[in-house]
Amino acid sequence: xxxxxxxxxxxxxxxxxxINCVNSxxxxxxxxxxxxxxxxxxxxxxxxxxxxxxxxxxxxxMRGHSTALVFxxxxxxxxxxxxxxxxxxxxxxxxxxxxxxxxxxxLMLQKREYNLKEEAFKLAEALFSAEKSDNKxxxxxxxxxxxxxxxxxxxxxxxxxxxxxxNFNGEFVTQAVADDKDVEIHTQFSYNEPEYEQLTAKVEEAxxxxxxxxxxxxxxxxxxxxxxLTGVNLAxxxxxxxxxTQGSMIYAGYSSYQKGSFLQGDENEIKGExxxxxxxxxxxxxxxxxxxxxRVLSQDGILKTIHCxxxxxxxxxxxxxxxxxxxECGCGSENFEDMKKxxxxxxxxxxxxxxxxxxxxxxxxxxxxxxxxKDGKMQVKKFTGGSINGSIFEAQKExxxxxxxxxxxxxxxxxxxxxxxxxxAGS
Amino acid sequence: xxxxxxxxxxxxxxxxxxxxxxxxxxxxxxCFNEASVLAVNATGKRYSISRAGMNVxxxxxxxxxxFVIRVTDGEKWAEHSCNSINPEDYSKxxxxxxxxxxxxGKSTAxxxxxxxxxxxxxxxxxxxxxxxxxxxxxxxxWIEKVRSKTLACDDKLMDCSVFCSYANTxxxxxxxxxxxxxxxEQSLLWMTGGISVMASRGDEIKDYYKxxxxxxxAEVLKEMENDxxxxxxxxxxxxxxxxxxxxxxxxxxxxxxxxxxxxxxxxHGVEMDMFVKNRALAEExxxxxxxxxxxxxxxxxxxxxxxxxxxxxxxxxDGQDTIIIEKGVLKRGISDxxxxxxxxxxxxxxxxxxxxxxxxxxxxxxxFFEAGxxxxxxxxASIKYGFLLExxxxxxxxxxxxxxxxxxxxxxxxxxGKLTGKIFSxxxxxxxxxxxxxxxxMISDEVVLSxxxxxxxxxxxxxxxxxxxxYIKARIRLG
Numbered sequence: 001x002x003x004x005x006x007x008x009x010x011x012x013x014x015x016x017x018x019i020n021c022v023n024s025x026x027x028x029x030x031x032x033x034x035x036x037x038x039x040x041x042x043x044x045x046x047x048x049x050x051x052x053x054x055x056x057x058x059x060x061x062m063r064g065h066s067t068a069l070v071f072x073x074x075x076x077x078x079x080x081x082x083x084x085x086x087x088x089x090x091x092x093x094x095x096x097x098x099x100x101x102x103x104x105x106x107l108m109l110q111k112r113e114y115n116l117k118e119e120a121f122k123l124a125e126a127l128f129s130a131e132k133s134d135n136k137x138x139x140x141x142x143x144x145x146x147x148x149x150x151x152x153x154x155x156x157x158x159x160x161x162x163x164x165x166x167n168f169n170g171e172f173v174t175q176a177v178a179d180d181k182d183v184e185i186h187t188q189f190s191y192n193e194p195e196y197e198q199l200t201a202k203v204e205e206a207x208x209x210x211x212x213x214x215x216x217x218x219x220x221x222x223x224x225x226x227x228x229l230t231g232v233n234l235a236x237x238x239x240x241x242x243x244x245t246q247g248s249m250i251y252a253g254y255s256s257y258q259k260g261s262f263l264q265g266d267e268n269e270i271k272g273e274x275x276x277x278x279x280x281x282x283x284x285x286x287x288x289x290x291x292x293x294x295r296v297l298s299q300d301g302i303l304k305t306i307h308c309x310x311x312x313x314x315x316x317x318x319x320x321x322x323x324x325x326x327x328e329c330g331c332g333s334e335n336f337e338d339m340k341k342x343x344x345x346x347x348x349x350x351x352x353x354x355x356x357x358x359x360x361x362x363x364x365x366x367x368x369x370x371x372x373x374k375d376g377k378m379q380v381k382k383f384t385g386g387s388i389n390g391s392i393f394e395a396q397k398e399x400x401x402x403x404x405x406x407x408x409x410x411x412x413x414x415x416x417x418x419x420x421x422x423x424x425a426g427s
Numbered sequence: 428x429x430x431x432x433x434x435x436x437x438x439x440x441x442x443x444x445x446x447x448x449x450x451x452x453x454x455x456x457x458c459f460n461e462a463s464v465l466a467v468n469a470t471g472k473r474y475s476i477s478r479a480g481m482n483v484x485x486x487x488x489x490x491x492x493x494f495v496i497r498v499t500d501g502e503k504w505a506e507h508s509c510n511s512i513n514p515e516d517y518s519k520x521x522x523x524x525x526x527x528x529x530x531x532g533k534s535t536a537x538x539x540x541x542x543x544x545x546x547x548x549x550x551x552x553x554x555x556x557x558x559x560x561x562x563x564x565x566x567x568x569w570i571e572k573v574r575s576k577t578l579a580c581d582d583k584l585m586d587c588s589v590f591c592s593y594a595n596t597x598x599x600x601x602x603x604x605x606x607x608x609x610x611x612e613q614s615l616l617w618m619t620g621g622i623s624v625m626a627s628r629g630d631e632i633k634d635y636y637k638x639x640x641x642x643x644x645a646e647v648l649k650e651m652e653n654d655x656x657x658x659x660x661x662x663x664x665x666x667x668x669x670x671x672x673x674x675x676x677x678x679x680x681x682x683x684x685x686x687x688x689x690x691x692x693x694x695h696g697v698e699m700d701m702f703v704k705n706r707a708l709a710e711e712x713x714x715x716x717x718x719x720x721x722x723x724x725x726x727x728x729x730x731x732x733x734x735x736x737x738x739x740x741x742x743x744x745d746g747q748d749t750i751i752i753e754k755g756v757l758k759r760g761i762s763d764x765x766x767x768x769x770x771x772x773x774x775x776x777x778x779x780x781x782x783x784x785x786x787x788x789x790x791x792x793x794x795f796f797e798a799g800x801x802x803x804x805x806x807x808a809s810i811k812y813g814f815l816l817e818x819x820x821x822x823x824x825x826x827x828x829x830x831x832x833x834x835x836x837x838x839x840x841x842x843x844g845k846l847t848g849k850i851f852s853x854x855x856x857x858x859x860x861x862x863x864x865x866x867x868x869m870i871s872d873e874v875v876l877s878x879x880x881x882x883x884x885x886x887x888x889x890x891x892x893x894x895x896x897x898y899i900k901a902r903i904r905l906g
């Protein structure tokens with residue numbers, strides 16, 4: 001099919017192009033308690049053809065682009081119409097000229113093969129193995145997706161690369177029931193390898209957490225707290241930095257970061273951790289065919305890499321890095337247990353969000369633990385409800401990271417972060 | 428009054444019809460009690476402009492072509508999604524489905540019960556200007572004009588991003604049992620647009636977004652031009668906004684915030700696949716008061732003409748107008764086919780898929796509160812101290828415990844029945860759903876629906892929905 005598309009592009013005198021082909025297969029399992037409710041499989045091949053058209057506007061060289069989707073059973077006539085329509089549309093897309101990526105070194109790829117059906121069933125076993133019959137909490141329902149993709153990128157500048165990637169993801173709901181209370185917690189997982197033990201551990205933690213939610217009594221009193229966030233919520237906080245250091249944000253003027261900038265505001269006001277973040281390449285090539293590699297984003301809070309694809313890299317005079325979907329953060333020096341003293345640890349939100357434009361973060365609290373020292377002893381109170389609303393511009397001055405680590409398919413780094421004096425809307 | 432035109436039958440699906448019918452027949456002849464095939468052919472483009480540049484491309488979420496094949500052996504169900512069907516594939520597809528059904532261990536009970544008689548049907552929606560007739564050049568020129576006009580309103584604006592997109596979706600559904608073949612087809616066209624304006628206060632960027640949508644074509648773009656000035660003023664006002672003192676306040680919710688509350692607070696809670704999993708508190712409240720007697724709530728593909736309108740859902744069930752809450756009393760939930768069978772109720776036509784590649788779940792369509800009798804100005808005048816909430820941004824459901832989380836961009840202060848001009852932002856609305864809905868004391872006399880957004884099931888499975896309602900007055904916890 002790719003050869004057919006190339007022939008059509010040639011026939012229509014379209015000189016600059018990129019063809020992406022993704023062939024994906026999946027096995028999907030849907031459970032209600034331990035019973036399968038539905039089994040699904042998918043086998044899909046998709047092509048997208050991006051065409052580039054050069055033209056002059058007020059003596060400035062422009063390069064417009066447009067993408068057409070091509071389906072496997074399209075006739076030659078249909079494909080020709082789709083790419084020609086895109087080529088016509090590209091003539092009205094007034095973006096300044098930029099170079100398309102050229103071939104770079106070929107990466108040695110380690111090919112792994114998984115039987116998706118077997119892996120999906122093994123993950124289901126791992127998920128349900130966490131459930132003990134004497135527990136007061138149990139798995140209400142679960143979904144498992146075992147997905148394998150082969151991606152190929154071909155462009156007019158000579159790039160022709162192919163790689164395979166697997167993803168094992170899903171979600172589960174844990175539930176706890178006692179007397180007149182019935183609560184649940186929703187948890188997601190996503191791994192690049194079938195991580196059976198990590199999944200079992202995640203379910204075990206969620207079974208404990210949902211039981212704690214059963215014992216939680218209303219929202220915490222309103223006020224300002226030192227808060228602790230963990231895992232994916234911590235990663236969401238750090239997303240502010242990975243998003244604001246994108247070339248597209250900087251070129252558009254939404255971010256004032258430059259190489260050498262201190263990421264956390266005024267360096268003189270920093271009392272806590274300085275950020276050491278590494279962008280992680282989770283696939284050998286970007287969607288544009290740029291060879292991806294791990295890159296230091298920041299060292300002791302100083303920005304080292306602005307990351308982006310070919311267009312914004314050309315505009316900003318930088319090396320094109322490709323677009324990243326994962327990062328690693330350096331750990332801190334405090335134990336998670338020590339961090340808890342006097343803090344409100346918000347373990348579960350309904351949907352924790354960070355707005356990288358406003359720098360505001362917030363969400364509704366599903367479970368929080370308040371650790372208070374009384375008469376030399378640590379007391380723990382459990383709360384549910386209320387919300388937090390904070391600003392990264394204040395919070396970044398005094399952040400503490402845990403020694404303990406956490407890992408999923410898009411974040412690796414400290415398990416916990418402590419942020420000072422965050423506003424809680426509570427009782 | 429502009430002339431309305433009707434979409435016509437989709438050529439690709441018409442050409443493919445016999446292959447699809449033969450596949451369903453093959454599967455039933457092979458071994459299955461029932462087989463259905465949903466075929467989708469959709470075109471859809473997205474146009475955008477901002478300081479970062481321009482773009483016009485096929486939208487991968489909207490522009491799809493493929494098939495989902497569902498079979499049952501009477502007890503177990505299995506599905507296969509693919510984007511190529513040819514007679515030589517029938518045997519492979521059948522084997523793959525047989526293996527899936529064989530692999531299933533203990534299954535959930537799902538007895539088919541009698542449902543309304545199914546009939547062949549064909550439906551097409553209307554439009555004034557088809558975006559493909561208007562053309563890429565004109566659409567890009569239009570959004571460029573809206574951007575320039577907005578930016579010219581105030582020199583404090585750092586950027587204005589404008590986008591629009593459309594989807595022309597054709598579906599053909601066939602269901603085969605040993606003694607019956609049912610065929611349905613529909614073609615739908617909707618178009619949406621949005622203006623997002625940004626202004627900065629140091630490193631902090633404030634933004635204000637307004638969306639537009641219709642069941643129709645590019646005629647929706649005309650509405651965008653009228654709002655440039657008010658949107659620019661709104662974002663500039665946000666530069667002086669403060670953080671709200673957390674607490675419970677008397678609030679007036681604008682229709683978009685009402686829509687977010689309707690959708691998140693109650694809509695997700697009555698999705699009956701959640702009843703089947705024992706994940707929805709609503710199941711225990713049928714025929715009980717859950718809201719103020721002023722409240723009547725609808726959901727349905729045919730309840731309104733908006734972006735979530737259709738004639739049959741992704742399982743072939745006809746779209747309906749379901750009354751969920753009637754004068755404060757919860758009457759019923761909404762269902763996909765499987766959850767209807769499992770709860771022994773009539774399906775409501777709410778079985779929807781993100782695309783042919785994904786499973787069908789119970790999903791909302793057009794969801795809204797009915798109008799009341801009050802005027803918005805009287806509602807504001809009735810408040811001693813409180814807020815007018817506008818510009819909803821996002822929310823998250825909690826069907827099990829009826830917790831609510833909604834993010835809203837603007838809270839305008841009201842003192843002694845008048846807006847003071849002071850603005851607070853951003854705002855998180857939280858609370859217990861029945862407390863909020865029972866606290867509603869006034870409802871305005873006009874319903875506004877907007878269908879610019881997508882709705883997820885948990886954190887995935889995005890489908891187009893519309894929601895809205897009138898202005899409502901309620902007591903809400905803000906933070």
